[in-house]
Amino acid sequence: MNGYERRMNIIEYLQNSDKAVSGKDLASLYRVSRQVIVQDIALLRAKDYDIVSTNHGYILNETKKVTRVFKVKHSDEKTQEELECIVDYGGIIEDVFIYHRRYGIVRAKMNIRSRNDIIHFLEDLKSGKSTYLKNVTSDYHYHTVSAPTETILDLIEKQLEEKGFIAQLQDYEPEDIKKSS
CATH class of the missing domain: 1.10.10.10 (Winged helix-like DNA-binding domain superfamily/Winged helix DNA-binding domain)
Structure with a gap:
């Protein structure tokens, strides 16, 4: 070590x-x-x-918070699995956003910290006429994730990669999108 x-x-x-x-x-x-x-x-x-x-x-005294933006892609059916990969390793899903070529960045706060928060989020979507923000951009979307340490963010990234959720930035996306908050 x-x-x-x-x-x-x-x-x-x-x-x-x-x-x-x-x-x-x-x-x-x-x-x-x-x-x-x-x-x-x-x-x-x-x-x-x-x-x-x-x-x-x-x-x-205080928990220092570090953040990282993950670009991900998955079907609606894999949403719960993706979110659990993050919270199970101690991450907080601060938001979800998309990059639209015409509209730019469209963002929604999430503040998901636990499996219970995930269940409430999924139930809220099912009970209304809304759909996932990712559906506007063919399932591509981003999450700003916070955690107490970079080590935890590394573990989350590894888990997302192993599950096949991580997506690569495209040429048309701004270079600093991963720093966008």
């Missing part, structure tokens, strides 16, 4: 802990010295993670 991976794991560990975690415990867990952990914490703080040192150990 390299330093970056260790620091991302430290963040995830602190986020999942319901109490302060000592530098000694982190050092033992990651098989490094306590001084390495102190340096890791300093680097994480420099990246705007709000880590507080107490006399009982480290606490992560």
Whole structure:
């Protein structure tokens, strides 16, 4: 495990802990010295993670959120599976948007965090006369996904790729569409 991976794991560990975690415990867990952990914490703080040192150990005050845009394509029947790939790995589906050659970016907020949110979303669509936004662009669409770490976003991307959901950007799409929020 390299330093970056260790620091991302430290963040995830602190986020999942319901109490302060000592530098000694982190050092033992990651098989490094306590001084390495102190340096890791300093680097994480420099990246705007709000880590507080107490006399009982480290606490992560606020969850830092990173985002990534995924371009995906699938049928209506695969919508639930696609969304579950994201939330099951700890991602939050912030929105869905399409890029239309004539209308540009058309976006809708989603804020889907759990399988329960997915069920409500799907039920809402079934109960009305609306259809999926992706149907305007032959099933191609984008999701802005947030997560506590880049590692989680990498896992989500890998899962989406394995399921065949990831789609490639086309020449006519703006280069910065993946940064669009």
